[in-house]
Amino acid sequence: MDAPPASLNLSTRPLAQKLVGELRTIVKAIPLEKNDLVKAIKKALQEDETLSNDPRFTSLYSHRSTPKTRGKTSADKAAEETAESVKPQPAPTGANRTLLAQKIKTDPPGQLKKLESASEKIDVGDVTEDTEDSDDEDQPCAGNVGYVSISHHVPSFTAQIAMIQVNVFNENNYLDAPRPVIVDKFPVAMTVDSQGLREYSTRLSDLIPAAVDNDSPIKARGGRLYRPNFRPDQAGHLQLGTVEAVVNGNSKPLQPLDEYVLHHAHDGFFVCDLFWDNHSPSFTGKPEDIPLAIARDRASNDSMHSTAPSELRELFKQSLHAQLKVAVPGIPNLGAEWVRCKYAGQMRQRNAMQRAVFKHLEPLGGALGAYTMPRSKTVLNIKSSSTTEIDSWFAPKMLEGAPKAREWVESDGQTNNSKFEMMKTSEFKEYLTNHLKGGSSKGGGSNLGEGSKTRTSRSRKHKKSDSDDEEVPRRHRRRITSEELDES
Structure with missing residues (x-):
């Protein structure tokens, strides 16, 4: 007959608060599952770093497997580069072989051609105008939200x-x-x-x-x-x-x-x-x-309509630019870039110079028997996109909604000079856009009035003078007399 098991000398503490010796006694007395013990041991080895330095547990760390995935070190990359450098390089093929054979270091320039209009084949339906548009220049604009969209009639x-x-x-x-x-x-x-x-x-x-x-x-x-x-x-x-x-x-x-x-x-x-x-x-x-x-x-032997050689076209380009330089001294030298416009005054001057050039060339128009010059815009080094973009802001339809800006342009910058000459191009475009809409943009306009330089919150109201000058913020609010308004 088996002897009864010895009694366990345990304290009255709860299981979670018992001492280590009491827990060991319990483990020896209770036949626990092996998997539970293995998981507990692995968790202890991972969380307690001091066990790795204990010589009693060295054998437990020696059987750990190396991680399957890990990042490459600099030594690994150096070894790979050394191995690739000794491999024979494949012969170039396709376009790369052609470029290497012709010793071309860069891609050739893009081939340009004139665009052809296909507008008569497009059916976009009828477009109605906004009846709320107004030409009132003094009407204040809505708050600034950053982006301004230009509404063009289609x-x-x-x-x-x-x-x-x-x-x-x-x-x-x-x-x-x-x-x-x-x-x-x-x-x-x-x-x-x-x-x-x-x-x-x-x-x-x-x-x-x-x-x-x-x-x-x-x-x-x-x-x-x-x-x-x-x-x-x-x-x-x-x-x-x-x-x-x-x-x-x-x-x-x-x-x-x-x-x-x-x-x-x-x-x-x-x-x-x-x-x-x-x-x-x-x-x-x-x-x-x-x-x-x-x-x-x-027609095939007509000398009046033959194509001139390249050296003659280059000589003609130089001669034409010299003639234009005398008529309009402000244009850049041959091959020089135009100054990038940062202010409205620069846009006005560039537009005026280009108009003067085109007016000087009118007597040489194609209808009067002039020469046809291929790539004639290279004479003035004018890019079509920048020229069209600047000219569009000085079109009569764009200026008719802003009388003060129109007076500034027609007077060659003399009238309203302080208001527009040093205005940033982005502010000038927003100004013309808002006045083209009659100053009634709802939620999508800018809070730039006639020459306004002060931006405040949309929730604040501003007092504006009759001359449409700088707005007066609320934090500097005070009573202003009519004489001061006239002087401003």
Whole structure:
């Protein structure tokens, strides 16, 4: 018969508060599971760092496995680089091989071409105006929220099929009666602007081939075609190119002159005026007067319309810039960059100089027989994006809502100079934008008034003088007399 187990000499403390010796006695007396003991031992080894230095537990640490994933050390990376450096490098292929063979260190410059408008094929629906817009300049703007969006009217486009009468005039004798050519069932684009006015237009690159196909004299003898000038105050006509080049679609002069505004005679009937030079003063109306082969040979050997060599174009560019420098001394030197505009006064001066340059070049326009210069903007080193962006802020439509800014521009900076000349470009643009909207932007406008330089919280109200000068913050509030308002 087995002897009864010995009694445990334990204190009356709770289990969580018993001494280490009492816990060891309990462990010896109770047959615990091995897994529970292993987990408890591992946890103790991980949490107590002093056990790793105890020689009694060295054997427990020697059996730990190395972590499978760990970060690379500098020694590991150095070893990998050494191993890769001794490997043979593969031969270059594709574009890399071509660049290395030609010893080209950089990529070639981008190839640029003129954009062609496809607006007549777009249908964006009707657009209505905001009836709450006002031209009141003194109306205060809403609080500043940072971003200001410019609201532009988007014209609506619709297409219709109509009949077009192409009147072909004699370029050498305007007194001759025009020869009408009917083009039936031709697409016409109708544009409705912000004022509700309708404008009908078409593409000459599509209309002229259809008209030439219906007009045998032009098709038989060739010649050159011209169109009326864009501006009614300019004399002369704009050259579209030879009949053959226009019909084949490879006429370079036609590309920037493609869109034509038609004359609306009546419903479904429009008129287009063109001018034809058949190279024959003694024109009799017979097809055999100037054969098409002779017209082609004359066009190919026409020295007046040949392309000049590169060295002559460079010399012409230098000569043209020297002429412009004398007329407008403020423009940069040849090849120099324009000064980046930080203030509204710099924008006004640059816009004025560019307008002076274009006015000086008007007598040399294409309609008056001038030379066509490829990449002509390189003469003034003007980037299209920056020029268009600056000119748009000084357009008459943009300035009509801000009378004081218009007076400043028209007086060449003399009137309201202190208000606008040193105004930052961002503030000047916000100022014009808000006044274009009539000062009624709701929640999306800036709190910049006429020449205002003080920005305060949207929840605060400001007192403004009749002259629209600096606002008076509330923290400096005091009674201001009418004389002080007039002086400010």
